[in-house]
Amino acid sequence: MADIRDNKEALKWQIEMGVDEIIGEKPVNRFLEEDLKVAKPTSNVSPSHNVNPPKPKPKPKPVEKPPQENINPLDPVTEATQLVADVRSLEDLRKAILEFPHCSFRNTSNNLVFSDGNPEAWLMILGEAPGYEEDIKGKPFVGKSGRLLDKIFSDTGISRSNSKPHDSFYITNTINWRPPGNRNPIKNEIDMFRPFVRKHIELINPKILVLTGNIACTAILNQQGITKLRGKWLNIDNLDIMPIVHPAFLLRNPTFKKNTWQDVLAIKKKLVEME
Ligand code: URA
Numbered sequence: 001m002a003d004i005r006d007n008k009e010a011l012k013w014q015i016e017m018g019v020d021e022i023i024g025e026k027p028v029n030r031f032l033e034e035d036l037k038v039a040k041p042t043s044n045v046s047p048s049h050n051v052n053p054p055k056p057k058p059k060p061k062p063v064e065k066p067p068q069e070n071i072n073p074l075d076p077v078t079e080a081t082q083l084v085a086d087v088r089s090l091e092d093l094r095k096a097i098l099e100f101p102h103c104s105f106r107n108t109s110n111n112l113v114f115s116d117g118n119p120e121a122w123l124m125i126l127g128e129a130p131g132y133e134e135d136i137k138g139k140p141f142v143g144k145s146g147r148l149l150d151k152i153f154s155d156t157g158i159s160r161s162n163s164k165p166h167d168s169f170y171i172t173n174t175i176n177w178r179p180p181g182n183r184n185p186i187k188n189e190i191d192m193f194r195p196f197v198r199k200h201i202e203l204i205n206p207k208i209l210v211l212t213g214n215i216a217c218t219a220i221l222n223q224q225g226i227t228k229l230r231g232k233w234l235n236i237d238n239l240d241i242m243p244i245v246h247p248a249f250l251l252r253n254p255t256f257k258k259n260t261w262q263d264v265l266a267i268k269k270k271l272v273e274m275e
């Protein structure tokens with residue numbers, strides 16, 4: 001049962017809202033035809049009401065909108081940039097990517113694919129985006145092309161599981177969620193991940209960065225044309241960078257293996273020189 005104090009509160013609220021008279025004793029359901037008849041003036045209304053007809057309702061004031069000027073939704077690149085600004089550790093970076101709402105791939109992925117390998121490694125490898133197996137396991141390059149990449153590097157004595165910084169690598173992708181159907185990420189998808197990738201490189205602080213394929217080259221160099229870029233050293237902000245073709249491309253075009261082998265030997269040579 002309603003408490004009388006509730007009624008008093010309700011009345012007080014109505015007065016505050018500007019209700020200053022009662023115009024009918026019976027509630028009227030204006031959706032029912034029966035009640036509509038009742039609601040019409042004359043028939044059921046007593047003469048006293050006609051003497052003193054209800055004042056026309058004041059025009060409702062336009063509803064005040066919340067101040068929109070200050071609500072300026074951030075674009076994904078700005079939001080990613082702000083999210084990484086305070087990131088100081090790999091764990092923080094992983095959380096920032098998990099929090100970032102703008103990449104639709106997250107809706108169709110099973111796992112965030114963050115990284116693998118030795119975070120102390122002198123060599124960092126940047127791939128494209130996770131595929132089916134990576135999405136299931138939550139680790140980069142664990143499928144067919146990953147096994148090929150591991151094999152090529154292990155032939156020079158470098159592996160992701162080695163604990164020595166100069167004989168190991170750390171590996172991640174440009175995009176950390178699997179694109180549906182393994183499609184290539186488009187420009188604005190690469191753009192929104194660039195702040196995360198840059199922060200990732202800054203945290204690992206490698207001596208050599210290897211870019212595998214066109215997507216990684218787009219993210220870091222803003223360039224495509226991997227078959228021309230491959231095998232040539234670049235230096236950006238004191239970081240030695242080597243583009244190589246993507247291992248998935250090698251699986252389809254095995255004649256490129258010879259070139260990649262030369263590129264990986266050049267990387268090994270540089271690591272030895274740095275020891
Ligand atoms: N290809 C990539 O670029 N990254 C992976 O993690 C797997 C395949």
Ligand code: URA
Pocket residue numbers: 212213214215226227244245246247249250
């Ligand atoms: N396209 C890519 O994205 N990567 C390659 O390695 C070759 C072609």
